[in-house]
Amino acid sequence: MISVRQSPIHGSGVFATEKIPAGTLVCIYSGELISSEEAEKRSKARSRETPLAPIYIFEIDENLCIDATDTGTENPARFINHSCDENCEAVWNTRERRMEIRALRNIAPGEEISFDYGFGLAGFFEHPCRCGARNCIGYIVARPLRPALLRKLAKKKRSHPTK
Numbered sequence: 676m677i678s679v680r681q682s683p684i685h686g687s688g689v690f691a692t693e694k695i696p697a698g699t700l701v702c703i704y705s706g707e708l709i710s711s712e713e714a715e716k717r718s719k720a721r722s723r724e725t726p727l728a729p730i731y732i733f734e735i736d737e738n739l740c741i742d743a744t745d746t747g748t749e750n751p752a753r754f755i756n757h758s759c760d761e762n763c764e765a766v767w768n769t770r771e772r773r774m775e776i777r778a779l780r781n782i783a784p785g786e787e788i789s790f791d792y793g794f795g796l797a798g799f800f801e802h803p804c805r806c807g808a809r810n811c812i813g814y815i816v817a818r819p820l821r822p823a824l825l826r827k828l829a830k831k832k833r834s835h836p837t838k
Protein backbone atom coordinates (compact mmCIF):
# COMPACT_ATOMS: atom_id res chain seq x y z
CA MET A 676 0.00 0.00 0.00
CA ILE A 677 2.92 2.34 0.80
CA SER A 678 6.63 2.68 0.12
CA VAL A 679 9.43 4.83 1.51
CA ARG A 680 11.48 7.00 -0.81
CA GLN A 681 13.05 10.42 -1.15
CA SER A 682 10.50 13.17 -0.51
CA PRO A 683 10.31 16.65 -2.03
CA ILE A 684 9.17 17.88 1.41
CA HIS A 685 11.96 16.57 3.60
CA GLY A 686 14.34 13.58 3.69
CA SER A 687 12.57 10.28 3.25
CA GLY A 688 8.84 10.25 2.79
CA VAL A 689 6.06 7.69 2.51
CA PHE A 690 4.09 7.33 -0.71
CA ALA A 691 0.93 5.51 -1.70
CA THR A 692 1.66 2.67 -4.14
CA GLU A 693 -2.02 2.21 -4.92
CA LYS A 694 -5.35 3.96 -4.45
CA ILE A 695 -6.13 4.27 -0.72
CA PRO A 696 -9.80 4.95 0.14
CA ALA A 697 -10.73 7.39 2.92
CA GLY A 698 -10.81 5.74 6.35
CA THR A 699 -8.23 3.06 5.49
CA LEU A 700 -5.75 2.07 8.18
CA VAL A 701 -2.59 2.93 6.24
CA CYS A 702 -0.01 1.82 8.80
CA ILE A 703 0.79 1.76 12.49
CA TYR A 704 3.30 4.06 14.12
CA SER A 705 4.95 1.25 16.05
CA GLY A 706 7.66 1.49 18.65
CA GLU A 707 8.27 1.34 22.34
CA LEU A 708 5.68 3.00 24.61
CA ILE A 709 7.56 5.16 27.11
CA SER A 710 6.79 7.97 29.54
CA SER A 711 7.38 11.58 28.49
CA GLU A 712 10.06 11.78 31.14
CA GLU A 713 11.91 8.83 29.63
CA ALA A 714 11.46 10.32 26.14
CA GLU A 715 13.04 13.57 27.28
CA LYS A 716 15.96 11.67 28.82
CA ARG A 717 16.50 9.59 25.68
CA SER A 718 16.39 12.48 23.24
CA LYS A 719 18.87 14.44 25.35
CA ALA A 720 21.26 11.48 25.57
CA ARG A 721 20.94 10.74 21.85
CA SER A 722 21.51 14.28 20.67
CA ARG A 723 24.63 14.29 22.86
CA GLU A 724 25.94 10.90 21.65
CA THR A 725 24.88 10.97 18.00
CA PRO A 726 23.96 14.57 17.20
CA LEU A 727 23.28 13.92 13.51
CA ALA A 728 21.12 10.82 13.90
CA PRO A 729 17.39 11.50 13.63
CA ILE A 730 15.25 10.96 16.72
CA TYR A 731 11.82 9.46 16.15
CA ILE A 732 9.71 10.07 19.21
CA PHE A 733 5.97 10.51 18.79
CA GLU A 734 4.20 12.40 21.57
CA ILE A 735 0.81 10.80 22.22
CA ASP A 736 -0.11 13.15 25.09
CA GLU A 737 1.66 14.89 28.00
CA ASN A 738 2.50 11.57 29.62
CA LEU A 739 3.01 9.01 26.89
CA CYS A 740 5.34 8.75 23.90
CA ILE A 741 6.30 6.22 21.24
CA ASP A 742 10.01 5.76 20.67
CA ALA A 743 10.43 4.53 17.10
CA THR A 744 14.13 5.27 16.79
CA ASP A 745 15.18 1.60 16.77
CA THR A 746 12.28 0.11 14.82
CA GLY A 747 14.27 -0.20 11.58
CA THR A 748 12.18 -1.07 8.53
CA GLU A 749 9.27 -2.21 10.71
CA ASN A 750 7.93 1.30 11.05
CA PRO A 751 7.69 3.22 7.78
CA ALA A 752 5.25 5.57 9.58
CA ARG A 753 8.14 7.39 11.19
CA PHE A 754 9.13 8.70 7.75
CA ILE A 755 5.73 10.31 7.15
CA ASN A 756 6.10 14.07 6.74
CA HIS A 757 3.91 16.81 8.11
CA SER A 758 1.75 18.73 5.66
CA CYS A 759 -0.55 21.73 6.05
CA ASP A 760 -2.89 19.88 3.67
CA GLU A 761 -2.56 16.43 5.23
CA ASN A 762 -4.27 13.38 3.75
CA CYS A 763 -4.02 11.21 6.88
CA GLU A 764 -4.48 11.55 10.61
CA ALA A 765 -2.71 9.88 13.50
CA VAL A 766 -5.28 8.37 15.86
CA TRP A 767 -4.49 6.76 19.19
CA ASN A 768 -6.44 3.52 19.51
CA THR A 769 -6.98 3.22 23.27
CA ARG A 770 -8.16 -0.39 23.16
CA GLU A 771 -5.26 -1.68 21.06
CA ARG A 772 -2.88 0.88 22.58
CA ARG A 773 -1.43 1.76 19.21
CA MET A 774 -1.08 4.83 17.02
CA GLU A 775 -2.91 4.36 13.75
CA ILE A 776 -2.32 6.35 10.60
CA ARG A 777 -5.67 6.57 8.82
CA ALA A 778 -6.58 8.11 5.48
CA LEU A 779 -8.69 11.28 5.88
CA ARG A 780 -9.68 11.24 2.22
CA ASN A 781 -9.09 9.16 -0.90
CA ILE A 782 -5.39 9.09 -1.72
CA ALA A 783 -4.14 8.64 -5.28
CA PRO A 784 -1.28 6.29 -6.19
CA GLY A 785 2.05 8.14 -5.96
CA GLU A 786 0.72 10.77 -3.55
CA GLU A 787 2.86 11.45 -0.50
CA ILE A 788 1.30 10.36 2.79
CA SER A 789 1.19 13.12 5.42
CA PHE A 790 -0.43 13.97 8.72
CA ASP A 791 -0.62 16.92 11.07
CA TYR A 792 2.30 16.65 13.51
CA GLY A 793 0.22 18.68 15.94
CA PHE A 794 3.10 20.79 17.24
CA GLY A 795 2.41 23.64 19.64
CA LEU A 796 3.20 27.31 19.07
CA ALA A 797 6.23 27.38 21.37
CA GLY A 798 9.39 27.57 19.28
CA PHE A 799 7.44 27.27 16.01
CA PHE A 800 10.23 29.06 14.10
CA GLU A 801 12.47 26.04 14.70
CA HIS A 802 10.06 23.91 12.66
CA PRO A 803 9.72 25.46 9.20
CA CYS A 804 7.25 23.66 6.92
CA ARG A 805 8.16 22.92 3.31
CA CYS A 806 5.07 20.90 2.44
CA GLY A 807 4.35 22.98 -0.66
CA ALA A 808 0.59 22.91 -0.09
CA ARG A 809 -1.33 25.93 -1.33
CA ASN A 810 -2.46 26.65 2.25
CA CYS A 811 1.03 26.11 3.76
CA ILE A 812 1.60 28.60 6.57
CA GLY A 813 5.37 28.07 6.62
CA TYR A 814 5.66 26.35 9.98
CA ILE A 815 4.73 22.97 11.41
CA VAL A 816 1.92 23.82 13.79
CA ALA A 817 -1.22 21.91 14.79
CA ARG A 818 -4.21 22.80 12.62
CA PRO A 819 -6.29 24.34 15.48
CA LEU A 820 -3.38 26.67 16.32
CA ARG A 821 -2.78 27.92 12.77
CA PRO A 822 -5.15 30.95 12.95
CA ALA A 823 -3.29 32.09 16.09
CA LEU A 824 0.05 31.68 14.33
CA LEU A 825 -1.17 33.63 11.29
CA ARG A 826 -2.19 36.50 13.58
CA LYS A 827 1.21 36.34 15.28
CA LEU A 828 3.05 36.43 11.93
CA ALA A 829 0.92 39.31 10.63
CA LYS A 830 1.68 41.32 13.74
CA LYS A 831 5.40 40.68 13.34
CA LYS A 832 5.27 41.87 9.74
CA ARG A 833 3.54 45.08 10.78
CA SER A 834 6.05 45.93 13.49
CA HIS A 835 9.11 45.10 11.36
CA PRO A 836 8.37 46.27 7.81
CA THR A 837 10.90 44.78 5.40
CA LYS A 838 10.43 47.14 2.43
Ligand SMILES: [Zn+2]
Binds near residue numbers: 758804
Ligand atom coordinates in the same frame (compact mmCIF):
# COMPACT_ATOMS: atom_id res chain seq x y z
ZN1 LIG B 1 3.12 23.43 5.20
